[in-house]
Amino acid sequence: MIAGFMFIKAILEQYFPSQLRNYIEKHFQKLFNFLSPYVQITFNEFSGKRLTRSEAFSAIEAYLSSTSAAQAQRLKAEILKNSTNPLSLTMDDYEEVSDEYEGVKVFWASGKTISSNQNFSEEKRFYSLKFHKKHRNFIIETYINQVLKQGNLINEKNRQRKLFTNNGSYWNHVPFENPATFQTLAMESKKKRDIVDDLLAFSKGGEFYSRIGRAWKRGYLLYGPPGTGKSTMVAAMANLLEYDLYDLELTAVKDNTELKQLSIAISSKAIVVIEDIDCSADLTGERAKKQENDNVTESRNSKITLSGLLNFIDGLWSTCGGERIIVFTTNYAEKLDPALIRKGRMDKHIEMSYCGFEAFKVLAKNYLGLEWHHLFPRIDSLLGMVKMSPADVAETLINKSGLGDVEICLRNLILTLEGAEREVVMEDEDHVGMKETLD
């Protein structure tokens, strides 16, 4: 039968002109619609031209997961980490399940269309909802709304935060599992409190931002020497607010158009971070030329301009998605173009500096479980004289803490600090008496 059917299909395709075929199909569909008592609504995975995944689609997917698990024959499984219910089941393509709400029965089916041209083929998945004509109003006004609401709730609960990185004009992601928190971040407590308050106020400020007519976003510039916790703080921010993290690698972005596409695809509740902004791209229109003359050896194939980046931060497209934080990190704030970091664009400038005594106490508590020790005053005075990054201090604490002896560990830190201090003093003397020494 199948062979016969294929044969007839091939004959039809060959001998019927496509117009005639479309014509027949159209009228056949009309006749079918006339006879069928059912109405059908389709929810596509991607709305627009494949820019963002439709929220309705994921809500429906979540809503149907329990029904699918009970009814469908073929399922797709995914493991969600950090979730109370790690196994997530959704129905595979071309499955159908039924659902009942307030006595009305509906049918959900999953499917996909495959469109292809010479270069690539693209799958577009969808869910279609079928129900009897007489329930049309009830379904449209009540049922769908409650499906979306419940689905969004489930998604919110199972949400696994993600770490995105850009690949061409798309984002790839892995689960975000960095454990950094503000509690374990070593810095002055007042400064820390200030940042946490600022972040929390931002995340609760949706209404405020819309009232004053501003897009709901905020920019942070983190600057300071290496190893002072800039990247750690970005992770802590994402953990505090439970946002996704988008790590934007500017050198991998071809041009401004690609940057714009990336911007559109960022979801709500996101932190976008551009690390080491001073070295990720030549963003300084005129200065770029000067650098060429200076024989910059590095060749960059990224053609992003400063204006492209400014648009990424606060152009019209940057507000798609809402609730967004942009963070720049750099070792040299003074190298950046002032336009890039002016207030309003980078609202808050945070300096991350060398380890002070307060920061040390946080580290000592994290690494050694110490609130106080008789060696602390000595360390306090040394930290006042020597510039050492929290990363280096943490390193001396972590290496020796395996021995379990807090005293050895702290003495080691003191030795390191004293060594560094002697170097500082010697350097100063060198400057003064370089000649004499040589003589």
Ligand SMILES: Nc1ncnc2c1ncn2[C@@H]1O[C@H](COP(=O)(O)OP(=O)(O)OP(=O)(O)O)[C@@H](O)[C@H]1O
């Ligand atoms: N303020 C801090 N509090 C706690 N740990 C810190 C702090 N600063 C640095 N560390 C530790 O040092 C490591 C390196 O820090 P991090 O990567 O955040 O530095 P960074 O400022 O981003 O440096 P770079 O400028 O080189 O990117 C971290 O893994 C963290 O464990």
Ligand SMILES: [Mg+2]
């Ligand atoms: Mg870093």
